[in-house]
Amino acid sequence: MSGPIVRNYKGGSIVYFEKDKAEDIFVLQKGRVVLTYTNINGVELKEDVKLGEFFGVKSAIGRYPREETAQVIGAATVLVFKVPEFEKFVSDKTHLIIKMLKVFSSQLRQVHRQVREILGQGEAKNPAFELMNVAEVFYKNGNFEHAAYAFEKYIQHYPDGMYIDRAKQLIDLARKKTPFPLTIQELVYKPEPGSQTGKLQEMLKTMAVPASNTTSSVDPNSILSQYDKASTLMNAGKYAEAIDMFKTVSDRTDSVTQEEEQFVENSLFYMGKSSFKAKDYPSAISHFSNFIKRYPKGLLLKENLYHLALATEASGDKEKAKQLFQKVTQMPPMDDSISEDAKSKLKGGRS
Template structure:
C-alpha cells in the first residue's frame, strides 16, 4: 500500500534522467518541477500544489524523468507504484479528470513550443522538427532526452531522410550517457552540424566512422547495426536480437561485432532470458575484458540474478561495479549504487 514519505526543504525527490518507476501526490509542503524549455533553453520552475500529482507521464510511459523534483518547503508526498496508481485512479474518477486537464495543458504548451521550433526551420517539416529537438537535447548534454527523441524519430520515420543521422546521434547520446552521466561531459556535436563544418563524427569514437571516408555512406555492417538499434528502440526485441546475431556471425567489422555482442546480452535480458543473459555476458567479459560496456554488462548480470531471486549474487555484481567505477557521477556507479540500496532496503 502507498505510504506517506517525508522530505525536508532542499532535498530532491528525483533527478531529471532518473529511471521512472513511481508516481507521487503532494499532501503538504511545496515542490518545484525544474526543467529546460525546449524552445528558449530557459530554466522553467513549475510549482506543485497540495493534492496535485507529478511524475505520472514518465512512470506510465516508462521513460526517464523529464524534470527534477525539488522540495522547496518540508513536504509530505504519497508514492505509488504504477499498478497502485492505476487501481487508485480507476476507483477515483476525479483523479482521471484532473489528469486529463493537466495533460491537456501540457500538450498544448508542448505543441506550441514544437510549432515555434519548426517555424524556425527552412521547411516546416514534422520529421525535421523532431530531429532538431533531438539535436537540441544532445547539444545541451540532456542525453536521456536526446536518446528518447532520436528513438522516437527512428520509430516514426525508420526510412526517413535523416534516419542514418538520427541513428548516429542516438549512438552518441547512449555513449555519452553511459560515459559521463546526464548533463555532464563535453557537449557533443550533432552529426548534421559536424558534416556542415567539414568534420567527421561529432564525438570521436561515440559515433561510427563512415565507410571509405565519404562522410555520409555507411558500410553494410554499420547499416545493419543501426537498423537493429532502430528495432530495439521500437521494442521489437526478437527482431533486433536476430539482426545483432547475424552481425556477430558475419564477423566482418570488429567494432560492430563487439557492439552487437553487448546488445545481444541486453536483448536477452529484455526478453526475460536471465540465465542466457548471464551466460552470454560471462563469455563476453572473458573475450573482451576491456569492453567499453563492461560496467553495463555487469549491471545486467546483477539485474538478472536479482530477477532470479539470488540477491547475494546480485549484490556482488553491484559492489564490483562500485569498486571498478569509483566516480560517483558516473552513470554506471549511480545505477549500481541505487540498485544496491534497493536490494539492501
C-alpha cells in the first residue's frame, strides 16, 4: 500500500462537488477549505475545515455520494487517502477514532433534533412512527430517494409493524417518483400494543370515555391540497385539468413556507410531464424550460432535463435532443437510472 499522496489546489478550486462519487478521504495540510452543504431545514451552511482535520470521511467509508461541496479559498495543500489506506492509518490510533466518533455522534444528534423540529414533535412517540413520519415528509417534499430509503428501513426493522402495509404501498410509489397520492389518509400516531400509552387508551375505552370529536380539517385552498388534487388528476390521465391545477400551485404568490415551496417547484415540473403525457410537446418543452430558468438548482433538475430531451426528440429536433441527453449523463449522480436511460437514448435504445 503506497500511502497518501499530496495534492495542491489553486484558489477557488473545487476538491469535490456535492453528489460526486466518494472514493477519497482528505486531510487539510495547509491553506483553507470551506464545506458548503444544505441542512435538513433547507438552509445553506458553510463550515471551515481546520488544519490537520479530515474531511470527506463519512461518504467515502459509507460509499455514498458526497453530502457537501468542498472548495479551496486562496490556495491549499491536502493529503489524499484511499479508503483502505485511511483504515490502515487509523487502525492503531485510538484517539483519532474516538475523536471522529464524537464528531459523528454530535452531527447525528443535531440532525435528529432538526427532524423533530420540522415534524413539530416535542417528546418522542415511538421509533416506528417517527421513521414512517420522516419518510412521508421526505416524500411530500419530492425527495423520493430519501423517502424510499426510509420506507425500506421501516420494512426492514418493523416487518410486523402496524404501518407495514402503508410502507410497502408508498415505497413503490416513491421509487416510481409518483407524487404523494391524495387518496392516502394522513399518518396517525398509534401507540404500539402493550406500551403505557396503549394501555391507557385501552383502559379509557373500557371506561366508555367518548372519543374526541375533533377532526383535522384540510384547507381546500392550501398548496398541499391543490398539489394533491393535481397529482390525482395527472395519475388519472386527466392531463388538461392536472396542468390547470399545477399551474395554480406554481403561480402562488402568497406567503409560501419552505416546505410549500417544494410543492410549487414540483408543480412546474409536473406541468411539463402532464403536457408530455398528453403529447403536447411544444407546451412540455416550454414548461421544462421554465423550470430550468426558475429552479436552476432544483431537486428535480436532472429528471426535468431528461424529460426536456424526450419532448425535444418527440418534437423532431433530434440533434438538440442528443445534446440534452449528453448533458444529462454528465450530471451527478452518474450511475442512476436517469443517466442509464439517457445513455440508452444516445445509443438509440429504449426511451
